[in-house]
Amino acid sequence: MNNSRIASIFSQIADLLEIQDENPFRIRSYRRAAQAIESCAEDLASWALHRGDQPLHLPGIGSGMSQKIREIATEGRCREHQDLLGRLPSGLLDFLRVPGLGPRKTGLIYRELGISTLAQLERAAREGKLQALPGMGAKSESKILRGIEDLKKVAGRVLWIEAEQEIQEIRTRMTACPEIQTLEVAGSFRRRRDTVGDIDILAIGSIAEPVMETFCSLPAVKEVLARGTTRSSIRLESGLQVDLRLVPPESFPAALQYFTGSQAHNVALRERAKRSGYKINEYGLFREPEDAPCPIAGEEDLYRICGMDWIPPELRENRGELEASAAGRLPKLVEWQDIRGDLHNHTRDSDGACTMEELALWADCRGYEYLAITDHSKSLTVAHGLDERRLLRQMEEIDRWNARADKPFRVRLLKGCEVDIKADGSLDLDPEVLSRLDLVIASVHSHMSMPRDEMTERIVRAMSYGCVHLLAHPTGRILLQREPFDLDMEKIFGAALRWGVALELNAFPARLDLDDIHCRMAKEKGVKVAINSDTHAAEHFHFLRYGVFQARRGWLEKGDVLNTQSLDELRATLRQGKRIPAGLA
DNA sequence: GCCGTTTTCGGCCCGACTGTTTTCAGTCG
Known part of the structure; x- marks a missing residue:
């Protein structure tokens, strides 16, 4: 039982709780725990077997979570998870992988229609049964159908090197658009993760319309998933999703930080900022409570004002980099x-x-x-x-x-x-x-x-x-x-x-x-x-x-x-x- | 379920887009 397997059980518990419309903070605890377990450098199965009586010094892991880790490591399962699976069919977890279908609607579909597999979901959508549900219409239904089709084809993540190839093509075409001043790729690609689930592109541009038009009509586009004035999403022929965010120049540093993630890093950073009396969002850094914007020239300023050194994107996974940075003890990474x-x-x-x-x-x-x-x-x-x-x-x-x-x-x-x-x-x-x-x-x-x-x-x-x-x-x-x-x-x-x-x-x-x-x-x-x-x-x-x-x-x-x-x-x-x-x- | 320079109880990050809505919930990142 390796850490990833344990983490995935915690993620499933979170998903199942969410489908049941449980307390969102309890759900977030399980997600945080899953993330901490995934990032943990210690083999938790060994810990459970040999030193299980000692506390685990992992953020977000308290006594309850520790007990569950022990249970999973020694017995291969835990009761909470089994109980949830007893109440809800495991096939519902597949629903969450369908774009546009989240836990609330999954729960609704299950309760109202008694459906619990992707095949049943597909049939119900084809028969028009989904649009009878409250808050769902014809568009939701066809989006779900398309999502199921894509799921069958698309494996999901691609290798970093494959994303790099797509990005080179996109970059060439987008930078030819005169309304774009700067283009930067953020997300897991910038963090150099071994695989990439989607591509996040950030641009500074003067006028939204031609930028979004260029983006949504790239030759490799298979489908436009969303199109707005600040954000658009496309799916490429390869199945990869690409998001473009257009920001004004003064917001660029904050936006680059924000969209580079990881989500766990950002949540932790914003919590820190909040404790120091600041609010961070993709538009900038703001002094609370009057919401006064603090001018920042680059990501460095953002981290510095929060009392930290700039953190290289590769480290931004909330694996102790914020603490190390605050203490001035970030590693000087190999080049x-x-x-x-x-x-x-x-x-x-x-x-x-x-x-x-x-x-x-x-x-x-x-x-x-x-x-x-x-x-x-x-x-x-x-x-x-x-x-x-x-x-x-x-x-x-x-x-x-x-x-x-x-x-x-x-x-x-x-x-x-x-x-x-x-x-x-x-x-x-x-x-x-x-x-x-x-x-x-x-x-x-x-x-x-x-x-x-x-x-x-x-x-x-x-x-x-x-x-x-x-x-x-x-x-x-x-x-x-x-x-x-x-x-x-x-x-x-x-x-x-x-x-x-x-x-x-x-x-x-x-x-x-x-x-x-x-x-x-x-x-x-x-x-x-x-x-x-x-x-x-x-x-x-x-x-x-x-x-x-x-x-x-x-x-x-x-x-x-x-x-x-x-x-x-x-x-x-x-x-x-x-x-x-x-x-x- | 976790956690504590405001706290052992009462908080827990933030905003855009979509679709089905006459004011918002759900999803996503």
């Missing part, structure tokens, strides 16, 4: 320029598309000091993985390149390998051969649905081999496709610390594994993180940028990231980590 080399790359020898020389030339273009060649090992036959003999030959080739005075590149090549962790936790290649490498990456590519204890034990065992330096894509997740392994991350971090193993933040846009929460956990435990592109083709090199975004979301600073080290420092770190414990060599 792309801090990266000195890439430690995970594949050549044609396994499943890469480039030769070693081509990779090296690309690494030079990026100004890297070092580049590790880390092809797959033999059991990954689909990737034409290397056995000991081929690996030794590749090592000789790297030595020859590094020794050549007339080589066409400057970057230092490191001898490495991405060795498979077999089902029993042993390594796919002879540890003796591996120990001759500069860098050994271990990773799981098979038997991915093991039970939690078994998978944890397997990976811990692999890390305990003295020759392993780095655990690649530790949780195995593929965003929007494959769930992470069921792992006890506390134990993984413990083993990493004990055996001197760094954890990878794999920067492939669909992986971004470790995620932000786990990056922060690594930092707190003192485990180094390596941000790697996992390059299989030249165009993958720049993926490292997405890894840096994620690292920043995980509060990582330069010193927390292994490959910000110079070559000499890196070599020392890799050697230092490898004090092979007696009896295991």
